[in-house]
Structures are given as C-alpha cells and as structure tokens.
Amino acid sequence: MAADDTSTWLRATVDAFERPLVRYALSLTGDLERARDAVQETFLELVRHAPTVDRHRPAPWLFTVCRTRAIDRARKESHMQTTDSAALAAQPSPAPAPEAAAAAREEAEQARRLLARLPAKEQEVVRLRFQEGLRYKEIAAVTGLTVNHVGVLLHGALARLRGEADRTDAAAPANA
Template sequence: MSETKGDFVRVCLADHGSHLLRYARRLTGDPERAQDAVQETFLALWRADHEGLRPRILPWLLAVCRNKALDRNKKERPMVALQEGSAPSVEVSPQDGALAREREWRVRTALDALPERQQEVVVLKFQNGLSYREIAEVTGLSVSNVGFQLHVALKTLRERLAEDKTAGGAA
C-alpha cells in the first residue's frame, strides 16, 4: 500500500488534531499558543520517520506537543492557568439530570485542584486512554512513577469527593 507521508500526516491530523489541541490548551492555558504548539507538532511529524511511528503515533504526538507547549510557556510568558473553560456553570434546576450535573462539576473541580503532574497523568489516562508505559513516554516519568502519581491522584479525588458527599452523592 503506497501511503505518502502527506497522507499519513493528514490522517493523523484528522484523528488526533483535536486531542492535541485539548491537551496543549491544558498545558499552555492559552488557545493561541495551543494552536501554535499543535501546528509545530505536525510539522515535526513531516520530518519524522512515519513508518516507525505508526504503531505508537498518539504517544509520540502528545510527547512532541507537550515539549512544544512547554517551550512556548518558557519563551513567552508563564502559564496562566492550567485549565480554563471549567468555570462553574451549574444551573441548579430541580430536573432529573441536575444532581448528576452537579456531581460532574464536583469531579471537574476536584480534578482541577490536583497538582499539575497528577492532573496530567489523569488526563493522559482517562481522556487519551494511554497505558502507563505510554504516559511515561509522553511525560518522561518512569513507568512506576506514573503508576504512583495516578494512584495518588485517584486517592485524593476519592477523598475530596467523599468530603462532598455530605451535600449528597449522585447517579
């Protein structure tokens, strides 16, 4: 099958472009910088050996994107916020879904309150579906450290959410 590099890049862009943007945005806290980082990531893909990358393309893209994003943070200005767009927009209505929505908001808030590193592994695990090994590849942490960070993150989240439970659990 003769797939050109251009084809490969375009497929990756279609498949993972929005993943990367979401991730870069989280890292830079700035939509414009996220766009830049993602653009640079894909231009780097043009230069890379795409045959070798194929089986582990998502971790590779995330890793490159991470470096580009952090580079930008260093060069321009310090990170503003790790996460934006999670402004508490709870409409508390007595409707069926209200409790569930409130719970989701709590989960999100608790997540945003985690240390950056833990947030990052949680996002890579639960948003991007990476394995420990792939997360290690992206973040440069060791595999066992990834396991540790995730464990601590989940433990903290459980504790925080349990504290909230006095307000009433949901779902």
Template sequence: MQDGKVRWVMEALSRYEAALLRYAATLVDRAQAKDVVQETFLELCKAEREAVEGHLAAWLFTVCKHRAVDARRKAQRLRSLEDADVNEAPDSGPIQKLERRQTLSRVGVALEALPEREREALLLKLDGGLSYKEIAKIMGLSTSNVGFILHTAIKRIQREIARDSELPMRAAGRTS
C-alpha cells in the first residue's frame, strides 16, 4: 500500500544518512548522533511529501539540528543530575580522539580540529550541499555571516595543510 512513501523515505535515507550522521556528530556524540538521525527520518515519515520535496536536504538538516540540540540539552541535564562525567561518550575520550586522528588524513585532522561552528557550516555546505541561505536558517545566522564563517574555516584548513606539509608530525595540533 505505502510502497511509494516507504521507497521515498528509504531513498532519502540512503542518500543522506552518512552526511546527517557526520553533521549530527559535530553537535552530539556518535552514539547520540544515530538516535538523532533516526528521529529525523521518523519525522520525515510523518511529513507531507509535497511540502518537503524540492528542499529535502535543507529540511532534513534543519530537523536534524533541532533533534541534536534537544539531545544535547537532555544529556546536559542528565549529567548535572549524576554530577559525574561517566556520561562522556565512549569514543570522545582523549585517547580515542587521538586514535581516530591517526587514521585520518591531514585534511581530516584539520577538519576535526575546527571550531564547532565552522565545522558545522562547512559540513552543511560540502556534505549537505546547502546554500548560504539555508545554512543561515539552520544555524540562526545572517547569510553574510555564513559566508564569513566558511571563509574563516577554509583559510584555517588551508593554513593547516600548508603547516602540516612542513611539520607532518604535528598534524593533530591546533592553531592558536
């Protein structure tokens, strides 16, 4: 009966899940990111197809952002109740981070080292293929602000790449 809808949702899922999971991981930890992305697609199931089609990517990233912000707030509340950092995601400790970095390329390392806001904008642009206007909406910024953040991020990575080619061992470092 609902084959058309199922197909549409599942196609959207295969096309955007990786980008959304990566994006969500800039806002919450990796385990939560999966929940957030699942919720995003559950939301898509309930949405009216005609209202979403044409700007599916922007819709998905918007909802994803909201769910991620919710999840983060919830996690913070939980953490303050338990007043311990046992809630730290299993893959976000310094050693795990270091290990992950070792498997990444120079550019990957530079990308991970970006300030959250810059990384978020960059992923929305390059992975999500969204316009400045769409990114501005999702991040609650002005369009020109988005341009500026992206420019800063790209310049930062450009510097990192240039620096890394001189000092390959310091790849995990961060510019001050």
C-alpha cells in the first residue's frame, strides 16, 4: 500500500472524524482543550497504526482509542463527566433560519437539553448510537460494556427521554 494512498486516507479520515471525535471527547472530559488533546493523540495513534485499522469502518477503532485518551484526562472529580452543556450552548447555532426551521431548531435544542440530564453512561451510548452511528456491538467494544448492557442502557435512555421512567439511575442488569 503506497504511502501516498495511506496519506490521502489519513487526511480524509482526520477531516471526517475531527469534529465527531472532539465532540465525543468533550462529552467525556468536559474541557475543550483536553478534548482536543485527546483527539490529536488519537489521530497520532492512527498514523502509527494505519495499516491495522479497517479502512472502511475506522469509527469503532477511533472512538475506542479516543475514549481511553479522554478518560485519562477527565477531571478527577468524577470518572465520567456529563456533557458540558453550557459550553455547547455558547456556540452559535448552525443556521438562523426562517420561521419553520426555527421551530425545528428549538425542538432540537430541547432534545439536547433533556439528553444532558441523563446519567452519564446513558448519554454516552445515546451519542455513540444516534450521533456517531455506531452499532451495539461497536458501542460495546468502545465502552467496554456488554452488548446486553448497551441495549439496556439505550432502552432506559429512550424511555426516560419519552418521560416514561423515573429519573433515578437504572440498576445495572444481572448480566451486565
């Protein structure tokens, strides 16, 4: 595999995953600078291990590595941070749009606000599933949980977002 092809693929992968990884890392560290550092290290690992990564589906590998780096950097107060929703809220919205789209935007912001109130693990699997498009198996690999536990967490999260469950932490299932 020529160095040129690898280089092109590396650049394309960095471009494609830069923002998703920073976003994910930010949700774990709560601090943008640490998140960026974690992502930069992730990409450096990618450069080093390029031949061993699946070219067609690098996402699981990237998120796994990123998670490790980000967790290392998370503040000592808690092992896993919930998203710093204030930081995200401070960013400009993607598009000030005509009235119809503005209503949709409100709804989207509301959905994200509700999401931010979920327990940390549930938020993480929701994001990995619905924001980064990972399959259950992949989420399990990234987070180190079992597939069943991922399924339970997602189910609980969606139920909570629908308002159907109470807000205390779901007990981990017996086979977690």
